[in-house]
Amino acid sequence: MAKSEFELTWQDIEIGAAVTEPGSAAAYKTGDWKSQRPTYDFSRCLKCGICYVFCPEGCVRQNQKGHFEANPYYCKGCGICAYECPTRVIVMREEEEK
Amino acid sequence: MGKRVGVEVSIALADAVKLADADVIAAYPITPQTHIVEHLAELVAEGELDAEYIPVESEHSALSACLGSAAAGARTFTATAGQGLELMHEVLYVASGMRLPIIMAVANRALSSPLSVWGDHSDAMAVRDTGWIQIFTENGQEVVDQIICAFRIAEDPNVLLPVMVHLDGFNLSHVIEPIEMPTEEEVCDFLPVRRNPLTLHPSKPVAMGDFAPPVVYTEAKWAQEQAMMAVKPTILDIWDDFAKKFGREYKPVECYKCDGAKNLLFTMGSFSETAMTAVDKLRDAGVDIGLIRLRLWRPFPFEEFRAAVKNAETLLVLDRCISSGGPGGPVASELKAALYNEEKKPKVVSFVGGLGGRDITVAGFEKIILDGLELAAKGQEREYEIVGVRE
Ligand code: SF4
Numbered sequence: 386m387a388k389s390e391f392e393l394t395w396q397d398i399e400i401g402a403a404v405t406e407p408g409s410a411a412a413y414k415t416g417d418w419k420s421q422r423p424t425y426d427f428s429r430c431l432k433c434g435i436c437y438v439f440c441p442e443g444c445v446r447q448n449q450k451g452h453f454e455a456n457p458y459y460c461k462g463c464g465i466c467a468y469e470c471p472t473r474v475i476v477m478r479e480e481e482e483k
Numbered sequence: 484m485g486k487r488v489g490v491e492v493s494i495a496l497a498d499a500v501k502l503a504d505a506d507v508i509a510a511y512p513i514t515p516q517t518h519i520v521e522h523l524a525e526l527v528a529e530g531e532l533d534a535e536y537i538p539v540e541s542e543h544s545a546l547s548a549c550l551g552s553a554a555a556g557a558r559t560f561t562a563t564a565g566q567g568l569e570l571m572h573e574v575l576y577v578a579s580g581m582r583l584p585i586i587m588a589v590a591n592r593a594l595s596s597p598l599s600v601w602g603d604h605s606d607a608m609a610v611r612d613t614g615w616i617q618i619f620t621e622n623g624q625e626v627v628d629q630i631i632c633a634f635r636i637a638e639d640p641n642v643l644l645p646v647m648v649h650l651d652g653f654n655l656s657h658v659i660e661p662i663e664m665p666t667e668e669e670v671c672d673f674l675p676v677r678r679n680p681l682t683l684h685p686s687k688p689v690a691m692g693d694f695a696p697p698v699v700y701t702e703a704k705w706a707q708e709q710a711m712m713a714v715k716p717t718i719l720d721i722w723d724d725f726a727k728k729f730g731r732e733y734k735p736v737e738c739y740k741c742d743g744a745k746n747l748l749f750t751m752g753s754f755s756e757t758a759m760t761a762v763d764k765l766r767d768a769g770v771d772i773g774l775i776r777l778r779l780w781r782p783f784p785f786e787e788f789r790a791a792v793k794n795a796e797t798l799l800v801l802d803r804c805i806s807s808g809g810p811g812g813p814v815a816s817e818l819k820a821a822l823y824n825e826e827k828k829p830k831v832v833s834f835v836g837g838l839g840g841r842d843i844t845v846a847g848f849e850k851i852i853l854d855g856l857e858l859a860a861k862g863q864e865r866e867y868e869i870v871g872v873r874e
């Protein structure tokens with residue numbers, strides 16, 4: 386998509402509003418919606434991947450050190466990972482808190 | 484030249500779908516549409532029509548299956564009536580929003596409750612805002628002709644919208660009429676092989692019916708509305724071409740004995756045939772009356788309608804549907820809206836009748852016309868008059 390969604394006119398819309406560019410949903414940062422975000426104390430992390438399995442957004446990835454971490458652009462802040470983590474690595478905090 | 488046959492209109496309709504060489508038919512049988520899909524199922528089972536017939540468990544699934552098949556580029560047909568059309572309701576919007584050229588025959592039927600399997604236009608009126616092209620037919624020949632035209636209209640690259648062809652349940656679907664069935668060659672010549680500008684295909688992936696946040700939904704709907712409002716010239720061209728090839732002419736608004744008439748009766752569907760006889764009789768008796776029949780209901784042919792009534796003083800409108808708690812029959816309300824900003828406009832008298840299969844005879848139409856003229860002269864007490872109700 387050359388234009389951003391804010392610039393699209395009705396003439397730019399494909400027939401049937403079809404999306405012809407694969408993978409374009411990645412441009413839609415659904416994490417904008419969240420009011421809480423997961424924060425981590427990896428010193429207690431078992432690298433068990435439970436948070437990865439339970440995340441309904443599929444936004445948790447393993448980082449280089451083998452810890453599991455959410456991509457903030459797609460995490461919706463539901464808190465499921467924090468609830469499921471067996472060693473309380475994850476604490477949900479309000480977006481504005483440090 | 485086609486062959487003239489005496490045949491039930493539902494069967495002729497199914498044969499027209501066969502002539503159009505549909506690829507996929509998904510339908511759920513419901514009275515009074517049943518004979519249409521039964522005959523199609525037979526044609527497929529006997530190998531006379533090389534199509535996929537999908538027996539589904541509900542109308543919601545029928546139209547959903549049609550969505551998939553049309554999205555894959557197959558020529559797709561379904562048929563329904565009354566409650567079945569209502570069960571399809573949400574999928575109707577999906578089909579038009581995705582611009583899928585699905586053809587649907589609707590054997591018009593009243594809506595429960597009380598349960599009625601007989602004809603009126605409540606089902607058609609309930610779906611008038613779903614973005615489908617809607618064509619009303621008057622007799623068996625028109626049903627066959629409009630089904631064939633509907634495939635060409637829907638699939639035209641300038642249109643790409645689903646089309647409903649309405650035929651009155653029982654009054655039209657179950658009668659045996661002399662019908663000229665076009666030949667396979669004629670239909671083949673009239674109806675080109677479908678070319679799909681946008682279909683599901685692994686080598687060119689597209690996603691259809693996607694999510695639109697508030698920032699683009701208005702643009703998407705306006706694009707769809709622009710497409711809908713732009714289809715009329717294409718429909719007129721296709722009907723012209725049909726007239727050249729088959730000798731039968733169709734117009735969005737058709738006038739009968741309107742020349743010089745100050746008073747006009749307005750009808751849609753099979754009642755128009757009866758109304759014509761009533762107009763003949765009253766004309767002979769010296770009553771000033773003409774008849775307008777509407778063939779194209781969506782998109783509404785504003786220009787043609789305004790031109791047809793511009794010299795009229797009175798417009799008597801018969802609706803086969805109650806707009807509950809509203810300002811009159813749904814068609815009458817729309818006609819009033821279409822005329823509201825005109826400088827010179829006829830007085831509109833709204834009648835509601837023929838509900839749930841109730842007949843209106845020639846004498847009934849004569850009474851509507853005479854009562855209507857009287858009401859127009861002395862003024863109506865209520866928003867609409869109900870026809871033939873026992874008080
Ligand atoms: S808060 Fe919810 S969405 Fe975000 S990473 Fe945890 S489970 Fe996934």
Ligand code: SF4
Pocket residue numbers: 429430431432433434435436437452453469470471472473474475
């Ligand atoms: S669930 Fe907790 S312990 Fe397991 S990988 Fe995720 S953060 Fe580490």
